[in-house]
Amino acid sequence: MKNKTKLTLSMLMISCFLILGLSMVSADTCVGQDCSTNMTITVGNEVPTIAYVYPEGAVTLTGGSTKVVTLEFNATDPNGVADLNDATAQVVLSKAGETSRTSPSCSTVSSSATVRQYSCDVTMQFYDGAGSWTINATVEDQSAAEAVNDTTSVTVNALDFITQDILTITWGSVSVGQTDAEADAKMVLTNGGNQDYSDISIKGQNATGVANSEVITTDLFSISNLGSQTSGQTYMVDNTYTSVPALSDLNAHGAAVTQDIYFYLDVPIVQSDTYLSDSDWSILATA
Amino acid sequence: MEKEIIAKDKVKKLGLVRTIYLFLSISLILMAVIPAVSAGFASSYVPTVDGKPVIVGEAGQTYSYYVYLQNLDNDEINNAITVSNGKNLMTNTLSEYYTVPGNTESDSYPVEIKLKLPSVESGTVYQVTYSVKSSSEDASGVVTFSPVGFDKTIYISVGNPDWDKLIEDAQPIVEETPVPTPSGSSGGGGGGGGSSSSGGAITINDTDDTTETTPVKTPKPKVDYLSNGLDVVNPADQPNVGAMLFIGVLMGLLIIGLLSLGYYKFKKPKNLTYEMGKSLDSPALGKETKI
Numbered sequence: 001m002k003n004k005t006k007l008t009l010s011m012l013m014i015s016c017f018l019i020l021g022l023s024m025v026s027a028d029t030c031v032g033q034d035c036s037t038n039m040t041i042t043v044g045n046e047v048p049t050i051a052y053v054y055p056e057g058a059v060t061l062t063g064g065s066t067k068v069v070t071l072e073f074n075a076t077d078p079n080g081v082a083d084l085n086d087a088t089a090q091v092v093l094s095k096a097g098e099t100s101r102t103s104p105s106c107s108t109v110s111s112s113a114t115v116r117q118y119s120c121d122v123t124m125q126f127y128d129g130a131g132s133w134t135i136n137a138t139v140e141d142q143s144a145a146e147a148v149n150d151t152t153s154v155t156v157n158a159l160d161f162i163t164q165d166i167l168t169i170t171w172g173s174v175s176v177g178q179t180d181a182e183a184d185a186k187m188v189l190t191n192g193g194n195q196d197y198s199d200i201s202i203k204g205q206n207a208t209g210v211a212n213s214e215v216i217t218t219d220l221f222s223i224s225n226l227g228s229q230t231s232g233q234t235y236m237v238d239n240t241y242t243s244v245p246a247l248s249d250l251n252a253h254g255a256a257v258t259q260d261i262y263f264y265l266d267v268p269i270v271q272s273d274t275y276l277s278d279s280d281w282s283i284l285a286t287a
Numbered sequence: 288m289e290k291e292i293i294a295k296d297k298v299k300k301l302g303l304v305r306t307i308y309l310f311l312s313i314s315l316i317l318m319a320v321i322p323a324v325s326a327g328f329a330s331s332y333v334p335t336v337d338g339k340p341v342i343v344g345e346a347g348q349t350y351s352y353y354v355y356l357q358n359l360d361n362d363e364i365n366n367a368i369t370v371s372n373g374k375n376l377m378t379n380t381l382s383e384y385y386t387v388p389g390n391t392e393s394d395s396y397p398v399e400i401k402l403k404l405p406s407v408e409s410g411t412v413y414q415v416t417y418s419v420k421s422s423s424e425d426a427s428g429v430v431t432f433s434p435v436g437f438d439k440t441i442y443i444s445v446g447n448p449d450w451d452k453l454i455e456d457a458q459p460i461v462e463e464t465p466v467p468t469p470s471g472s473s474g475g476g477g478g479g480g481g482s483s484s485s486g487g488a489i490t491i492n493d494t495d496d497t498t499e500t501t502p503v504k505t506p507k508p509k510v511d512y513l514s515n516g517l518d519v520v521n522p523a524d525q526p527n528v529g530a531m532l533f534i535g536v537l538m539g540l541l542i543i544g545l546l547s548l549g550y551y552k553f554k555k556p557k558n559l560t561y562e563m564g565k566s567l568d569s570p571a572l573g574k575e576t577k578i
Contacts, residue, residue, distance in 0.1 A: 060355050060394035063327040067393060130332045157394070160419070161327025161357065162435040168428035189435065193327055207429045221430065263430060280433040282420070287439050 046078035048141045050149035056135075059154055061126050063161030064192030069093070069154070072109060072119045073137040075147055081116040088140040091120040093133045093154070101128065106139075127194050127253045130158040161193035162250070162285055174267045180222075180230045183263040189283070191250050191257040199286040200247035200259065204236030209273030216275050222264045225249070233264050241284055250285065326421045326434035328366070329355040329394060333441050337450065341412065342402070342443040349378060349403040350443065354419065356396040358387040364434075365422040368398060372456040373415030376402045376443065384422075402443050405457075410449030413457050416440045 054072040061067045071091045077083045089106035103120035110117045118139065136150040165188045174181040191197070204218040222233035225246040234244045249259040331353045333340035342350050358364045367384045370377060379401040387396055402415065420436035442448060 058332065058394075060329045062392040063325060063329075063357050063359060065359070065392070131334070155332050157329045157332045157355070159327065159329045160437045160439065161325065162437075163323055163325035164432065164435055165323045167324055167432045167434075169430035169432070170428050183430075187432075192325060193329075204430075216429075265429075275429050277429060277431040280431050282433050283435045284418070285435055285437050287437070 043079075045083075045141065045143045045145060047145040048075055048077040048079075048084060048139060048147040050075050050137050050139065050147045053135055053137050053149050053152040055152065056154045058157050059124065059133075060157045061124060061128065061159045061194065063159060064126050064163055064190070066126070067124045069122045069124055070119060071103070071122060071135055071137070071154070072117060073149060074115055074117050075139045076115050077141055077147075078114055079141065080114060081111045083141045083143075084116055085140045085142055085144075086116075086118075088138070088146075089118045089120065090138055091122055092136040092138075093122050093124070094136060095129055095131060095133045095156075098129045098133075099125075101125075124156070125255070126159060126161065126192055127255060127257075128156060129253075130156050130194050132156075156194070158195055158287075159193035160195050160285070160287060161191070162197075162283075163190045163192050164188070164283070165190075169263045171265060174265065176267055176269050178265075178267045180233070181265045181267055182227060182229075183265070186227065187261040187263070189250060189259040189261065191253050191259075194253050195287045196252055197250040197285040197287055199243055200250060201241040201243045201284045201286070202236065203239060203241045203282040203284070205278045205281055206238060207275040207277050209271065209275050211273045212271045214270045214273060214275075216265070216268060216270065220266045220268060222266070223247075224262045224264065225260055227260075227262045229262065229264065241282070324434050325359055326364075326419075326436070327357055328419050328437070329357065330439070336442075336444075336448055339448075340441045341448050342441065343447060344404050344443060344445065346404050346406045346409075346445045349401055352400045352402060352415075352441070353394075354398045354400065354417075355394040356385055356387045356391065356398060356419070357393070358389055358391040358396075361389040363388050367420050368400075368417060369420070370400065370415065370417040372440075373402070373413050373443070375457045375459045376404070376413055376415065378403045404443060404445055407445055408452075409446035410444070411452045411454065412442050412444035412448035412450065414440060414442055414453065414455045 050073050052074040056069065056071055059067065059069050071093075073091070075081075075084055075089070086106070086108060091103045091106070092100050093102075094100040101122045101124050103122045106118040106120035108116060109119045118137075120137075132153045132155055134150055135152045135154055136148070137152075138146055138148050140146045166185065169183045169185070169187065171181060172184050189200075202223060204221050206218050207216040208214070218236045218238035220235075222235045223244050223246075224233040225244075225248075232246075234242060234246065236242055244261075247259055247261060250257060333342055333352070335341065336343065342352070344350055354368055356366050358366075364387050365384045366387055368381050370381065377400060379399065381398065381400070385396070385398060400417070404413075416438065418436055418438050421434040442453075
């Protein structure tokens with residue numbers, strides 16, 4: 001009986017000590033029902049991801065000009081879209097051997113809790129190479145953690161485009177028997193596309209006097225890539241495309257790729273007259 | 288002496304005239320000032336194989352290659368697309384020329400060239416050459432130019448190209464009509480195998496008469512879109528035979544039903560003798576009724 005009493009007393013004492021101890025521990029912050037607890041929860045930053053880049057059909061550039069290509073992608077941030085740093089969103093188009101094209105900024109198309117769709121405009125140049133370009137989409141969050149997706153590509157179509165500064169070649173005044181009489185002005189061809197031309201051929205035509213109908217035959221006209229020439233020009237063949245090997249500058253594409261063409265005439269013995277081309281000459285560029 | 292002076296004067300005058308004549312013998316006048324002109328087009332990107340643009344395809348498939356005409360000038364311009372080599376692979380017909388409105392950029396004026404690969408052995412590669420030329424402005428001069436024209440060559444092959452099997456200008460292709468072989472004849476069976484293994488699915492005809500037999504097919508839905516801008520068109524290009532059969536059977540049943548109905552509704556009453564005062568609903572309907 002005594003043992004039971006001792007055990008009971010011991011249990012009571014232990015309980016009292018525990019209650020007293022707990023009340024001492026919490027006595028500083030919790031009084032009565034006015035209890036409050038300072039809790040600090042540290043949530044780690046989740047790196048954003050770009051799960052989807054919207055496919056883009058083949059891009060067709062515009063001759064001698066620029067083309068704005070709009071590309072869109074979805075960025076996901078588990079910390080919420082507010083954690084995405086919109087100012088860092090961008091798209092870079094890249095291709096080996098070509099200058100990369102970067103969007104200056106991107107706009108927000110739509111947002112959900114954790115996913116934001118961006119739209120980015122990339123300006124491409126007419127001379128950007130045909131073929132597959134890699135789309136590199138990136139965005140950072142507020143902690144500068146970067147999301148990258150470079151698994152999608154876009155195809156740029158071929159662009160053949162040439163601008164010529166003049167359509168008419170004239171000789172103001174020449175004398176009978178004069179050889180290698182150079183025309184008043186050269187013609188300049190400009191490659192306004194992304195293709196290279198391995199050959200430039202020209203088809204010449206006779207010129208006939210308006211008053212007397214005398215003919216300056218095609219074979220008296222010649223062409224060179226240089227001015228003031230007295231030899232080495234390529235002579236034309238009537239109504240037939242004739243390759244002019246010297247015209248090789250367009251075998252490249254770029255921001256300013258041009259080809260000068262100089263025209264010469266060996267003046268035959270004909271009457272004074274105004275001579276006009278029987279029909280149009282033609283230039284044929286072969287890629 | 289006077290005569291001599293006069294003669295010298297004449298010679299001098301003649302010399303002067305001759306000099307003037309020589310220097311002004313050809314007076315060339317610029318009739319109009321023509322501003323800079325541009326000409327060009329875009330086209331489907333074709334990946335290169337061995338440095339040449341090759342559409343690598345499958346026998347019997349039809350591929351769409353696009354030419355996108357452009358016109359950056361304000362005035363409309365006429366463009367002609369002429370396919371020379373490989374014309375016989377085409378399954379569509381191009382217009383004689385295309386009037387491209389001013390300020391037409393990028394891909395807003397597509398022209399489709401559909402090329403069908405015949406059933407030939409793998410490695411066979413065809414050359415397709417086309418030109419794009421523009422009409423000229425009205426200009427006059429000793430030398431007057433049209434806008435620059437372009438010559439372009441692509442290739443289309445069955446599988447990876449074998450350049451030893453290059454066909455520069457495909458001949459007209461006519462699909463061979465299957466010749467029924469006698470059943471049970473082992474020799475006939477062998478013959479059939481021979482025709483297929485020898486590439487007999489196509490017949491190359493030398494006569495020009497067959498060139499017009501190349502079928503021109505209406506556009507079919509695209510079933511695939513390659514990233515290189517080439518559309519693959521359903522090679523079958525064939526009507527759904529099963530569906531047609533099903534519809535045919537349905538139509539037949541419908542016709543039979545209608546005929547049966549007509550038989551009972553119209554044919555039988557022809558023999559019906561209507562008796563005044565008796566209803567047509569009488570049991571006599573459908574039977575001869577004697578008055």
